[in-house]
Amino acid sequence: MASIPFVKDIHFTPGVPDRLAPGVRRVIANNPGPYTYTGSGTYIIGEGDVAVIDPGPDDNAHLEALLKALDGERVTHILITHTHRDHCGLAMKFAEATGAPLFGFGAHPIREKKHDAPALDEGADYSYAPDEIIGDSAVIEGPTWRLEAVHTPGHLSNHLCFALPQEKALFTGDHIMGWATTVVAPPDGDMSAYLDSLDRLLSRDDEIYFPTHGAPIENPKRFVRAVKTHRLMRDAQILDQLKKGRSTIMDITAAMYADVDKRLHGAAALNVLAHLIRLVRNRAVSCDGEPGMKATYRLSD
Structure with missing residues (x-):
């Protein structure tokens, strides 16, 4: 990091x-x-x-x-x-x-x-x-x-x-x-x-x-x-988590922020969503429907 x-x-x-x-x-x-x-x-x-x-x-x-x-x-x-x-x-x-x-x-x-x-x-x-x-x-x-x-x-x-x-x-x-x-x-x-x-x-x-x-x-x-x-590395980390099979924001957040105060995990999840919206726009990531907290994400083909 x-x-x-x-x-x-x-x-x-x-x-x-x-x-x-x-x-x-x-x-x-x-x-x-x-x-x-x-x-x-x-x-x-x-x-x-x-x-x-x-x-x-x-x-x-x-x-x-x-x-x-x-x-x-x-x-x-x-x-x-x-x-x-x-x-x-x-x-x-x-x-x-x-x-x-x-x-x-x-x-x-x-x-x-x-x-x-x-x-x-x-x-x-x-x-x-x-x-x-x-x-x-x-x-x-x-x-x-x-x-x-x-x-x-x-x-x-x-x-x-x-x-x-x-x-x-x-x-x-x-x-x-x-x-x-x-x-x-x-x-x-x-x-x-x-x-x-x-x-x-x-x-x-x-x-x-x-x-x-x-x-x-x-x-x-x-x-x-x-x-x-740091922000660009978060992009890369999210892509790596998707590659490992994690497909929801909460699963990705728990893995990426395991060493962060759990009181901050809500904010961390919002940051992950913001990164995923950016990655969907850039066509690096796909999801069904609009990106959101409850969406399921995957690497684009």
């Missing part, structure tokens, strides 16, 4: 702001878990008139911590990387408390929970709606800072990263996480789009990543290359 240089070491106190770079502060919510690691990090960009990236989960203690950290300052923009509740569940309350508008790619792509992927942690925020829809290359500016939106579909089709060119920094949301690989959960999560978005990051000149979960990532191109290699 590809060796991804995960960054497991992170020092912080929940609710207390840390300065990570000139003009970059982070406040981590107290929502640790198997999919959020030590919790959701909210980033404050600039001084005085500031932007806030990912207000985090709907938690009143985190709201109070953010307002305390921002005492005497004005929030001019609230930026959302994507519509999972551990990133934007607090968005509406935070916007009301600060008077700042919400900026994002759009509402959650799947409008009804019954049609969406299973909620692995807090799930999706179906009520979230940005005040202003922004897409790739959109520029958001303050007096001392300038952010650029980078559309990175894969984890979700509405996922945005935000670049801070003056620091050669990229706020990566869930597209790249320093402590673990990203879950790509159909029907909206798309493995081919995810790999394309990794290639897009490799074409950039960022020098540091700030994920919503986990510590900053230095030497980011090395990290992204390792993640891409």
